[in-house]
Amino acid sequence: MKRALFAGMAVAFAFGSTAAVAQDRSDWPESFTVGTASQGGTYFAYGSGWANLVAEELGISGGGEVTGGPMQNMALVHTGEAAFGMTTMGPAAESLAGTNPIAPGLQMTNACAMFPMYQTPFSITALSSSGITSVADIPAGAKIGFGPAGSTSDTYFPRMLEELGVDFERRNGGWADLGGQLQDGLLDVIAFAAGVPVPAVSQLEVQTDVNIIEFTEAEQKQIMDAFPVSEFDIAADTYTTLTEPARSVSMWNFAIANCELPESFVYAATDVVMSDNERMVSIHRAARSTVPANWDKNKVMKWHPGAAKWFNENGASIPADMIH
Structure with missing residues (x-):
């Protein structure tokens, strides 16, 4: 899993909103990466953009990372090598079933749904x-x-x-x-x-x-x-x-998070992305579909508790048995 981290995409230590600063951050990671895909593709542009946005608003060093795409992102997030990633529903279902070609037989159940991206x-x-x-x-x-x-x-x-x-x-x-x-x-x-x-x-x-x-x-x-x-x-x-x-x-595509990440961290990161669609659309036009109403497009993965909390507070009705 050769990965190239582009330092130019990282944004460091700029504190954002008062709400974000007020969070108890004692168990938050010091930095994070978002698994995207190859340069020239939408995942790379979209993923690097939301990584930088979250890093800027939460005051944590973070950025996008070039990967092989959805299948590899499921593996990286499952193992914790990447905090966040991006996947499509087909590869997600195959990964959960243990048929991801990167690690055949491994059920990647430690990758959780975070927010809807686009089709x-x-x-x-x-x-x-x-x-x-x-x-x-x-x-x-x-x-x-x-x-x-x-x-x-x-x-x-x-x-x-x-x-x-x-x-x-x-x-x-x-x-x-x-x-x-x-x-x-x-x-x-x-x-x-x-x-x-x-x-x-x-x-x-x-x-x-x-x-x-x-x-x-x-x-x-x-x-x-x-x-x-x-x-x-x-x-x-x-x-x-x-x-x-x-x-x-x-x-459909969804952002994913390692299921063991702190609930408050994922809640805050989800809030940054989902509360400012105009800014997301400025990153990539596909983000016009990155809106809370599309939470129900995930019928495959368990939700991260932090993300589920944000969506259920903002009009969703994610059932308890779909939350990790």
Whole structure:
């Protein structure tokens, strides 16, 4: 689990609100990290942003950490190597069941739900010069980038394309690196599973002409019947390339916390994120869905007691048997 900590993302020792200062901090950690994913992806931008926000407001050194994504984040948070992380519901369910490929047989029950983030759409991008405008256009043996190994995209998108009858060669890597490979002609397609707008796609749009490929209604239904995803439209204003909404499917993302972290610390960190949606949206537009009303999108993980306390005080009704 090679991890790179970017000191530039860390924010140290700036005390925030009076409420935060008044907390009994005797059992709080001196610092924390948030497991994100690769550079160029939404997890990296979103996760680094909320890590810095919490660090600034609570006056604790903290920052985002590059990881392999949701599967690895579940493992890092379960073991306590990372205090916080980000995951999608599919990888979370597999990790709890003991089928996480990072540690087969280990039930990662020490990773708890913290707060709802956003939905991850599954979308496909190709260069306009490729002539690929639909899933059916993807040629047999196409080289497709699926993101970092073990990521949500890498876990589910290959299975989805196989379900749709696509024949391909699988490639892995960080989103920014795969974007460069697509531009250089080393890949035919990138299959993204990330909150939108995906930074790597936005960057590609600036540098070249791309096609953002939607599913047909039949393809969308076929995928929804076979996988734990729901209907989703990528809004037309997400990318300059789009002139109308693009049909997709999506999976919910949640922030996670090590279940043994002090209740008051997780309560305070949850309060920072959930009480200032405008600031979260300024970090990444996907945070428009980071609102208390979406607490009920978690049907997989037990809640951290500190997070559950905050949500139940703010309109949720998390049952006791769903709290760690």
